[in-house]
Amino acid sequence: xxxxxxxxxxxxxxxxxxxxxxxxxxxxxxxxxxxxxxxxxxxxxxxxxxxxxxxxxxxxxxxxxxxxxxxxxxxxxxxxxxxxxxxxxxxxxxxxxxxxxxxxxxxxxxxxxxxxxxxxxxxxxxxxxxxxxxxxxxxxxxxxxxxxxxxxxxxxxxxxxxxxxxxxxxxxxxxxxxxxxxxxxxxxxxxxxxxxxxxxxxxxxxxxxxxxxxxxxxxxxxxxxxxxxxxxxxxxxxxxxxxxxxxxxxxxxxxxxxxxxxxxxxxxxxxxxxxxxxxxxxxxxxxxxxxxxxxxxxxxxxxxxxxxxxxxxxxxxxxxxxxxxxxxxxxxxxxxxxxxxxxxxxxxxxxxxxxxxxxxxxxxxxxxxxxxxxxxxxxxxxxxxxxxxxxxxxxxxxxxxxxxxxxxxxxxxxxxxxxxxxxxxxxxxxxxxxxxxxxxxxxxxxxxxxxxxxxxxxxxxxxxxxxxxxxxxxxxxxxxxxxxxxxxxxxxxx
Ligand code: SIN
Numbered sequence: 036x037x038x039x040x041x042x043x044x045x046x047x048x049x050x051x052x053x054x055x056x057x058x059x060x061x062x063x064x065x066x067x068x069x070x071x072x073x074x075x076x077x078x079x080x081x082x083x084x085x086x087x088x089x090x091x092x093x094x095x096x097x098x099x100x101x102x103x104x105x106x107x108x109x110x111x112x113x114x115x116x117x118x119x120x121x122x123x124x125x126x127x128x129x130x131x132x133x134x135x136x137x138x139x140x141x142x143x144x145x146x147x148x149x150x151x152x153x154x155x156x157x158x159x160x161x162x163x164x165x166x167x168x169x170x171x172x173x174x175x176x177x178x179x180x181x182x183x184x185x186x187x188x189x190x191x192x193x194x195x196x197x198x199x200x201x202x203x204x205x206x207x208x209x210x211x212x213x214x215x216x217x218x219x220x221x222x223x224x225x226x227x228x229x230x231x232x233x234x235x236x237x238x239x240x241x242x243x244x245x246x247x248x249x250x251x252x253x254x255x256x257x258x259x260x261x262x263x264x265x266x267x268x269x270x271x272x273x274x275x276x277x278x279x280x281x282x283x284x285x286x287x288x289x290x291x292x293x294x295x296x297x298x299x300x301x302x303x304x305x306x307x308x309x310x311x312x313x314x315x316x317x318x319x320x321x322x323x324x325x326x327x328x329x330x331x332x333x334x335x336x337x338x339x340x341x342x343x344x345x346x347x348x349x350x351x352x353x354x355x356x357x358x359x360x361x362x363x364x365x366x367x368x369x370x371x372x373x374x375x376x377x378x379x380x381x382x383x384x385x386x387x388x389x390x391x392x393x394x395x396x397x398x399x400x401x402x403x404x405x406x407x408x409x410x411x412x413x414x415x416x417x418x419x420x421x422x423x424x425x426x427x428x429x430x431x432x433x434x435x436x437x438x439x440x441x442x443x444x445x446x447x448x449x450x451x452x453x454x455x456x457x458x459x460x461x462x463x464x465x466x467x468x469x470x471x472x473x474x475x476x477x478x479x480x481x482x483x484x485x486x487x488x489x490x491x492x493x494x495x496x497x498x499x500x501x502x503x504x505x506x507x508x509x510x511x512x513x514x515x516x517x518x519x520x521x522x523x524x525x526x527x528x529x
Pocket of ligand 1: 196197274297329330331332492498
């Protein structure tokens with residue numbers, strides 16, 4: 036039932052699994068529908084894979100491992116550079132696919148392609164710098180050396196919110212390190228991932244080195260379980276919910292795999308009384324409304340010092356109320372639909388709960404029904420005031436275009452509030468007092484801290500959390516280490 040999207044290259048609309056260098060259906064022949072996030076209407080379909088498809092992918096990845104790791108780092112880097120060039124050359128088609136299946140406006144989708152491509156380029160460059168070490172010997176007659184080795188077959192399970200960037204930043208370091216990959220993209224957004232694989236194929240990534248299977252929500256546990264139980268799969272890298280991340284950690288214990296888990300966040304954003312308020316509003320707009328708030332590092336709790344609260348709230352509400360909400364295909368849209376009806380229900384539920392518990396609504400506060408489309412999943416960009424920690428939106432990630440403003444009076448109080456969550460992915464604060472900047476940066480319990488800055492992610496920086504936000508890092512030289520083992524060589528008799 037695949038209906039053509041308007042792509043310059045129609046062959047980038049792929050609708051099969053990619054295993055051992057060939058495009059294959061699921062062994063059962065089953066397929067599932069890919070839905071337009073705005074309406075829920077099906078517009079394409081892909082294989083609904085099961086455990087046997089996942090095992091076949093692992094067979095090929097395992098068989099390809101020795102050959103791939105034996106190639107020189109420069110050789111692997113060269114193939115990654117070709118892949119990077121193809122991604123950049125096909126930006127418009129990839130952006131159309133992202134917008135179509137994920138719903139983010141086209142300009143933002145293009146930015147995602149550039150962002151994802153930057154990881155491929157970065158890890159092509161890092162592939163040749165996976166250095167080891169010489170250790171000064173504690174006793175004469177020996178040499179102590181450390182070498183880095185690829186972890187083995189990697190299973191990558193990726194989310195829907197950045198259908199290209201998240202898969203690129205897992206696959207690129209894995210391939211750079213000399214690992215081979217089996218991947219499963221999010222059930223909502225398989226098309227961008229498959230197009231990326233097609234480009235990897237064209238770049239010359241050898242058969243079996245990169246394999247991808249698609250699966251519906253119902254079939255995903257079967258695919259994941261096949262990889263979790265398989266001793267040949269040596270590493271799992273996952274971005275998604277904390278609940279699923281914990282179950283992957285539990286279920287992979289039997290084969291003691293290496294794990295990278297980039298899980299949920301509940302980011303605090305603090306505006307101190309000495310902050311540049313305009314800069315803070317700009318930073319919040321950039322961080323909060325990227326992908327309509329459907330971003331793990333999106334600020335979820337905005338703490339504003341009592342003395343600047345009214346001024347900040349007024350400036351913010353003016354900006355938020357002016358955001359244009361609409362379909363990804365409309366160049367005027369700044370905020371697209373939420374990914375599915377569950378997401379819409381969650382956002383609406385958080386706002387209803389907050390209002391019931393005493394929050395005020397400065398703007399938005401309800402789903403947006405577009406004329407003639409009663410199934411639309413748009414939510415009006417919203418600013419809530421007088422939020423407190425008894426509200427659901429303080430405890431859970433809202434993952435939508437809702438800003439909740441909390442009031443605070445002192446530095447100690449706000450640091451305690453910011454850290455009062457099981458999550459620890461990102462935190463942001465705006466302040467000018469340099470002593471305060473260092474104090475607060477030291478005390479925030481997160482893997483990432485934005486100081487007078489709302490745009491944090493970059494291929495050169497380590498992205499990842501602590502506590503219930505997971506472990507492992509993506510991007511930077513630390514992101515390559517996560518795909519490698521450290522091997523110690525001791526040479527004696529010298
Ligand atoms: C995420 O939402 O998981 C990733 C966001 C980013 O890369 O900035």
